[in-house]
Amino acid sequence: MLVVIKESSKQVGQEAARIVANSLRANPKIVLGLATGSTPLGMYEELIALHKSTALDFSHATSFNLDEYLGLAPDNPQSFHYFMHSNFFSQVNFSPDKIHIPDGAFRKDYSAYCDEYERAIKNSGGIDLQILGIGRNGHIGFNEPNSSLASRTRLKELTQETIEDNRRFFPQGAEIPECAITMGIGTILDARRILILATGKSKAAAVAKAIEGPISSSVSASALQLHPDVTFLIDEDAAYALTQRDYYRRVLELTKKYTPEKFQ
Ligand code: PGA
Numbered sequence: 001m002l003v004v005i006k007e008s009s010k011q012v013g014q015e016a017a018r019i020v021a022n023s024l025r026a027n028p029k030i031v032l033g034l035a036t037g038s039t040p041l042g043m044y045e046e047l048i049a050l051h052k053s054t055a056l057d058f059s060h061a062t063s064f065n066l067d068e069y070l071g072l073a074p075d076n077p078q079s080f081h082y083f084m085h086s087n088f089f090s091q092v093n094f095s096p097d098k099i100h101i102p103d104g105a106f107r108k109d110y111s112a113y114c115d116e117y118e119r120a121i122k123n124s125g126g127i128d129l130q131i132l133g134i135g136r137n138g139h140i141g142f143n144e145p146n147s148s149l150a151s152r153t154r155l156k157e158l159t160q161e162t163i164e165d166n167r168r169f170f171p172q173g174a175e176i177p178e179c180a181i182t183m184g185i186g187t188i189l190d191a192r193r194i195l196i197l198a199t200g201k202s203k204a205a206a207v208a209k210a211i212e213g214p215i216s217s218s219v220s221a222s223a224l225q226l227h228p229d230v231t232f233l234i235d236e237d238a239a240y241a242l243t244q245r246d247y248y249r250r251v252l253e254l255t256k257k258y259t260p261e262k263f264q
Helices: 009-026 041-054 080-087 110-123 160-169 185-189 201-212 220-226 245-258
Strands: 002-006 031-034 062-065 067-069 129-132 154-157 179-182 193-198 230-235
Touching: 002 009, 002 245, 009 041, 009 129, 009 193, 009 230, 062 110, 067 080, 110 154, 110 179, 185 220, 193 201, 193 220, 201 220, 201 230
Parallel strands: 002 230, 031 062, 031 129, 129 193, 193 230
Antiparallel strands: 067 179, 154 179
């Protein structure tokens, strides 16, 4: 696991975009796993800037988003469909038929729908690079505490903490969805490479538990310790509670020196 600590959230966005852009240039048909939320916004802004300034080409790439609120139609401004289109897809040359986001429509058979999402990921060749944020409770995607570490895409009930954290995105008085469709932790762990972003003091405790705590379904992100190619890209505030910060900095320097291909 690489832990990369940047001075500011802006630098986290720039570094994340650099990694995505390099991966895309190396493999134009890359399959990306994408995330929503405040944290990856800086990365999307940088990728849009790179698309405009260097013609970074997304036209052959495929994407699968992590999750969507249950009951929100794609044109609902609070839906993750809307977020992705307004903050990213509408401003780059992603091919609409290669974009996949779980559909939050109410339906009868969620299991069949979620199995189909899993099949689509598999049929695309699997996710090459998965982008993640992390919740204050350690969730990745909407895998709330006590999610099975082997879970696949499914309907998930949101904790009250997550509902309150996300209230800021909804108009005052609006009802917040109580469930979501989310990739599972098993789905995420199948990605070839994982890049998880965290910024701000409010994430420091979750980041420390994920990196230095025991693997536990109480902190979904701790499951990333099982994956052979994970980079935590975090700012100083989010790194605040880590006990081995100096060691992580040294690991990064030595990785760049001896195995630079691991940090493209
Ligand atoms: P945030 O959400 O980026 O808006 O903080 C992260 C998450 O809950 O996964």
